[in-house]
Amino acid sequence: MTAADKDGGAGQQADQDAATKKVIYAAIGANLGIAAAKFVVAAITGSAAMMAEGIHSAVDTGNELLLLIGEKRSQHAPDAKHPFGYGKSVYFWALIVALSVFSLGGGLSINHGVHGLLEPEALQDPMWNYIVLGVAFLFEGYSWNVSRKSLNKYRKPGDNLYQAVRASKDASVFTVFIEDSAALLGVLVAAGGIALAQVTGEPRWDPAASVVIGLLLVGAAFTLARETGALLVGEGMSKEAVHRLREVINADAAIDTVTRVATMQLGPDEILVTAAVQFKRGMTIDQVEQAIERLEAAVHAHNQSIHTIYFESAALRSSWRAAEQQAAQEHQQPQDSAAGKS
Numbered sequence: 001m002t003a004a005d006k007d008g009g010a011g012q013q014a015d016q017d018a019a020t021k022k023v024i025y026a027a028i029g030a031n032l033g034i035a036a037a038k039f040v041v042a043a044i045t046g047s048a049a050m051m052a053e054g055i056h057s058a059v060d061t062g063n064e065l066l067l068l069i070g071e072k073r074s075q076h077a078p079d080a081k082h083p084f085g086y087g088k089s090v091y092f093w094a095l096i097v098a099l100s101v102f103s104l105g106g107g108l109s110i111n112h113g114v115h116g117l118l119e120p121e122a123l124q125d126p127m128w129n130y131i132v133l134g135v136a137f138l139f140e141g142y143s144w145n146v147s148r149k150s151l152n153k154y155r156k157p158g159d160n161l162y163q164a165v166r167a168s169k170d171a172s173v174f175t176v177f178i179e180d181s182a183a184l185l186g187v188l189v190a191a192g193g194i195a196l197a198q199v200t201g202e203p204r205w206d207p208a209a210s211v212v213i214g215l216l217l218v219g220a221a222f223t224l225a226r227e228t229g230a231l232l233v234g235e236g237m238s239k240e241a242v243h244r245l246r247e248v249i250n251a252d253a254a255i256d257t258v259t260r261v262a263t264m265q266l267g268p269d270e271i272l273v274t275a276a277v278q279f280k281r282g283m284t285i286d287q288v289e290q291a292i293e294r295l296e297a298a299v300h301a302h303n304q305s306i307h308t309i310y311f312e313s314a315a316l317r318s319s320w321r322a323a324e325q326q327a328a329q330e331h332q333q334p335q336d337s338a339a340g341k342s
Helices: 003-045 048-074 089-118 127-154 161-167 171-200 205-232 239-250 285-302 314-341
Strands: 255-267 270-279 306-312
Touching: 003 048, 003 127, 003 171, 048 089, 048 127, 048 171, 048 205, 089 171, 089 205, 127 161, 127 171, 161 171, 161 205, 171 205, 239 255, 239 270, 239 285, 270 285, 285 306
Parallel strands: 270 306
Antiparallel strands: 255 270
């Protein structure tokens, strides 16, 4: 890899980090103010659904702060204990966020809703609920749109946003997107529950909405846990991406066959690749080294997220053994000649 390639990769990484942090900061700004407003109005009106929404926004604010910790940790340089870097820190903290959404967001909302169903209370001046929910929908919509735009880089033509989430390797971005999607749905559910309680005169519609919001958060948590968990335990590139990578490697004139290509995501924009290949027979060590340099450059040009690639080859080991034997023979011949003269 040339210095220009490294500089270009570093610049691309910096741009991606800035875009990811923009998504997180937008979510923090939206959730922090909304959470305070929801709690105040919930206290005034006695709405269980509004209280659930306040809990939801407060948990989301804390979650985004956890994502920032993961982003900062992931940028640490490789060291002796972590020779492949700290990129997976993002996935670890995103998994913690999933657990937070499940336990704090979903659990508390369901618990508060069940309590409201058992001991329903009439709503007081629900108009404030509608005003805050309307403002919340606008702010959440802005944050959702910021995350959607970042998610679009992983979106293939014809794919929907859910498929883009499955394809994305940036846990911070798709975590914020899933949280904001759940938040928008939660606002609609809360408004619906309050409206039904107001129109029908049945106060249980309001805490019922709180339970539904809690179930939404549980579903979001399971989705987050599945996606981040897969990345944390070593998810690789898609089958289509691996197939294209295999074609790039096999296109080099020095390659006879490509036996196996294995990949692993080390971070949002960092991939480890190992390739079991068969070099053409009769190649010298120097020719093999030149071929490896070409392959590394070709692979990085094909996908700039691939920073580390290892080649495994039985033919390469054979070439090394042949070179060692030849060197040993050349070293032995002068000794034999000297022994004959003496």
